[in-house]
Amino acid sequence: MRLIKRIKLIYTFYSSFILLSTIITISCLTTFWKNGFGIFAGLFWFKIITLAIIFHFINGYKSKEFYYYQNLGISKNLLFTTTFIFDFSLFLFSIFQIHPIK
Numbered sequence: 118m119r120l121i122k123r124i125k126l127i128y129t130f131y132s133s134f135i136l137l138s139t140i141i142t143i144s145c146l147t148t149f150w151k152n153g154f155g156i157f158a159g160l161f162w163f164k165i166i167t168l169a170i171i172f173h174f175i176n177g178y179k180s181k182e183f184y185y186y187q188n189l190g191i192s193k194n195l196l197f198t199t200t201f202i203f204d205f206s207l208f209l210f211s212i213f214q215i216h217p218i219k
Contacts (some may be wrong), residue, residue, distance in 0.1 A: 128192055131200040133179065134171055141167050142208050146215055155217060164208050170200055 145160045175197075183193045 123191060126186060126189060127196060127199050130186065130196045132173060137171065138168075138204050142204075142211060145208065146211055149212055150215060157212065160212070164205065168205065170196070171200070172197060 141164065145164060148156060149160055176193075183196075186193070186196060
């Protein structure tokens with residue numbers, strides 16, 4: 118399967134919870150801005166825990182939609198792995214970008 122088509126399908130999956138993930142990331146960034154680097158460990162684990170909750174919710178809520186992605190050649194593991202790595206990388210990138218500004 119072409120790479121562009123896979124990326125579009127993964128983005129379609131990610132768009133189902135991108136708003137929630139963005140709100141969580143922005144709240145973490147706001148907390149980091151106010152409290153500094155000393156709270157990073159707490160925010161790190163908060164983001165991990167919220168990603169686990171999102172995984173549990175999406176896994177149950179969209180269980181029938183996984184057949185659609187499977188028929189197109191994308192496994193459930195690939196969907197979750199790529200979206201969570203992208204989301205967490207974006208979170209870390211944002212944290213380390215905001216740290217020197219403060």
